[in-house]
Amino acid sequence: MSKYNLIRGEAFIGGECISVIEDSGFTNVEHVITELLLSLSDDIPRPIKVQIKITNLDKRQIQLYQKIIQ
Numbered sequence: 817m818s819k820y821n822l823i824r825g826e827a828f829i830g831g832e833c834i835s836v837i838e839d840s841g842f843t844n845v846e847h848v849i850t851e852l853l854l855s856l857s858d859d860i861p862r863p864i865k866v867q868i869k870i871t872n873l874d875k876r877q878i879q880l881y882q883k884i885i886q
Contacts, residue, residue: 819843822873827852827866834860838873845870845879853885862886 817823819841825848827835835855842848848870856866868881 817842817844817872821875823848824871824873825849825852826869826871827856828869829860829864829866845881849881849883853883856885860885 821842822838822840823842824836824838826833834857835852837848837851837855842851849868852868853866863884863886866883866885868883870879870881871877
């Protein structure tokens with residue numbers, strides 16, 4: 817992942833998209849995941865499993881991740 821690539825990050829809970837970010841400037845996957853999790857609403861019950869889809873729009877590559885947020 818290059819900071820020049822356009823990246824789209826999506827967070828899902830139970831198959832429902834709850835957050836989307838799209839920007840360039842991300843240097844690694846953890847940077848994208850951190851930004852997505854910070855954008856989540858405070859009213860989401862915790863702990864909860866979040867599925868994350870990261871798409872490199874320039875290279876047309878997709879990566880899937882799962883995180884449990886406390």
